[in-house]
Amino acid sequence: MHYLSKSVMRPFLAALALASISMVAVHAEDAKPADPALANSLNTADKSAEPDDKLLKKDAAVKVEEGKYFDAEGHPTFHITDAGKKFDWYTYSGYRRYHAECHVCHGPDGMGSTYAPALKDSLKHLSYEEFIGILAGGKQDVSSSDQKVMPAFGDNKNVMCYSDDLYVYLKARASGAMGRVRPGDKEDKPEAAKKAEKECMGG
DSSP: OTTSOHHHHHHHHHHHHHHHHHHHHHHHSOOOOOOGGGOOOOOTTOTTSOOOHHHHHHTOOOEEETTEEEOTTSOEEOOEETTTTEEOHHHHHHHHHHHHHTHHHHOGGGOOOSSSOOHHHHTTTOOHHHHHHHHHHOEEETTSTTOEEEOOOTTOHHHHTTHHHHHHHHHHHHHTSSOSOOOOEEOOOOHHHHHHHHHHHTO
């Protein structure tokens, strides 16, 4: 990780440290059940969503802190309400960031392309830590005859400062909580998100 700039490395390491601490804390006590007040309300008419009941249950929010939702493992997650019409800020932001930075290779809506995998499928099994690690450090698929390479984005603030947003959006796609839709209504941008963005982007 020596190639990461200090301005990106600090929040990246802090995020990993916090993720590790929250994981230990959750495993030290019984995992919290999903909070009924935080239950998702999905669009059942959206045939592009492909809901996976097991993942929807696993990714369900059990708590919210300053407008950011977390699952039972302490990882960021999505929150969708109003029959799939309203999205939490981070899912909305992740959609925008994905289509600004990632869709050229990985296809619109995480559907994949001829030279990059469908992230809506990859996020069915990748952990939060694995996702952040690949995003920052890149990945090379040596088993492929095409030799696919995912570049490292550790120095790209437009990606790394929104890594949680990207993760949450792609988890929503992977679990089928969100189909191939453009988010319309959204929760207000939390003050914590504004502060983190300003600090990470150096504003």
